[in-house]
Amino acid sequence: MIQVLEISKTFHDSKRGTHAAVDRVSFEVQAGEVFGLLGPNGAGKTTTLRLLATLLKPTSGTAVLNGCDVNTAPAQVRGQIGFLSGDMRLYARLTPLEILNFFGELNGMEPQWRAKRINQLMTLLGMHDFAGVRTDKLSTGMKQKTAIARTMLHDPPILILDEPSSGLDVPTARTIESAIMDAKKSGKCIIYSTHVMEEAEYLCDRIGVIDNGRLKTTGTMQQLREATGKHRLREIFLDLLGLPQDK
Amino acid sequence: MRFPIVQAIYKKEMLDLLRDRRTLISMMIVPLVVFPVLFRVATALTSRIEEQSETEARTLGIAARVTTPSLRAALEKTGYPLFEREDLPASVEKKSVAAAVEEIPGNPPRIRIYVDNSNPTSSAAGDKIRTAIDELRVERIRQSLQNSGVPENVLTPFTVTRTNVAGARKMAGSAWGNILGYVVLLLMFTGGMYPIIDMTAGEKERKTLEAFLASPATRREIVIGKTFAAMTAIFLTAMLTLGSMVYSLKNARLGGKSQEFKQMMDTIPLDAGTIAMIAALLIPVAIFAAALMFTIALFARSFKEGQSYLTPLVFVVIIPALMGGLPGFELTPALCLIPIFNASMMIHSVLVGDASMVNFGVTLAANLVYAGIAALIATRMFEKESVLFRT
Ligand SMILES: Nc1ncnc2c1ncn2[C@@H]1O[C@H](COP(=O)(O)OP(=O)(O)O)[C@@H](O)[C@H]1O
């Protein structure tokens, strides 16, 4: 469902000059699979996911999402994805209902289908009580539910989640984790970035470790264990990054 | 470009900006409250100054060195107290009296009036003296003629009337049309500033832009939807300002001149035609302003930064807007190519009623072209990831 082919992104920066944030990265993700992109800060996770979401244009290489190429059909790609990032916020002066209607319209959802789908998600996530309250008056948990509903609204086959639970407390992070598990069960293709090992170990079918813009390796937990001879993801991760193991 | 998408974006932006207090203040409170209040204060102040100089002149009085009794009587008739002073010019200058009169004996005697024209009190007193003396002179001539049996009509071999061909409407236009265009254009920029920063730098700063950009809406659809919302805000500000100014001016109490002024103001037709012409004139200006400010604000990473980028623009706009209101400019089609300036001049012309269709057309067309260019640049900038994801 997602094929990433030798994708690269180079930034031109006055301080650092030209530097590759993502360097010839290739991997595939199937429908019904959760792929975890694991890497330290600045590794290139966000840049990779932004390339897939067509927020950035690749310097070279490409990616194909559900048959749509990011270089030649960016608007169609965006119709295939639900994109959520940990530091995204909601429109403070709008209500969850207004936000969902707006994104539904952007996704070209027919009014009837939109209303039905919004109602369905609100019931699922327990949002009815605050659907008409401006989001700047909502708790973090309520905001997070709204963000999830917005991501899932148009029932996209692909979910791109960039550290979606960063900065959230355990109960709120749980809402996201269970949303991911539900999506996986319904056959969605999910690509997910994190630097939290436990989360990756628990949620992901396959993991790719990225460092300095290069994808070091990809595989299931079992494959990674065999390749590195380490058991826990934390140990595998340190090994792949060439860092000393814990004492 | 898909119309339903653009419409959805427009709707969202309008909802968002109408719920923003800062935007509402700059869009509505400034034209509807601040401006009329300022105007009231200014006119009240002017008429108070007029009244004050009159009372002050009356208390200070006049220094008079006159011997002829009829002349003294004429001066006394002004109601101003008369005093003796040694040095007449100095006493006026030091404000110990409002003005001074001196009769220099001779054949004929000469009368000299001393005033300090930098001081409105003294000017007013000088005018009073002058009028009194003129009346006396005419009276004396009439008497002399009567005594020598000459008919009185030799005094008026012919009469002169000066007719102002400008007409009342033109006079009203030049009296206040000058500032009107300037204020409307200025407030269009200040009124558009907040909503535009909010929908560009504000979305970046509050981290709502990324989800928007990751939706199937194209960059061009987003720019069009947003610019139209900004244009609506600007246009609304312009119309509110115009309405509020016309209302304030028509209802102004301008002291002694009020009757004359009111009559003048009533000659400005606010019929559908005039309003439609001004509205048509302001639409391309609103698009131009919206797209221009949008492009600039896009470079900012935060609301504060956006403000510091756009504030200088407002000062840049003041110059052509003010120039357009200055008297003495003959509007030619070539001058109609200068943005802002052309609109400022055309608003004036439309109100005065001497707008030429050629100039109107050139202004409209030129501003539409500028609006188009600005919108094109805005779209180009919005497609640049280095602008949207500036770190
Ligand atoms: N818009 C940008 N301009 C310049 N450099 C950037 C930009 N975005 C990211 N980078 C750089 O690219 C590298 C990868 O960043 P990022 O993808 O955000 O990493 P991660 O999400 O893994 O922490 C970092 O060195 C970062 O500084």
Ligand SMILES: [Mg+2]
């Ligand atoms: Mg990141």
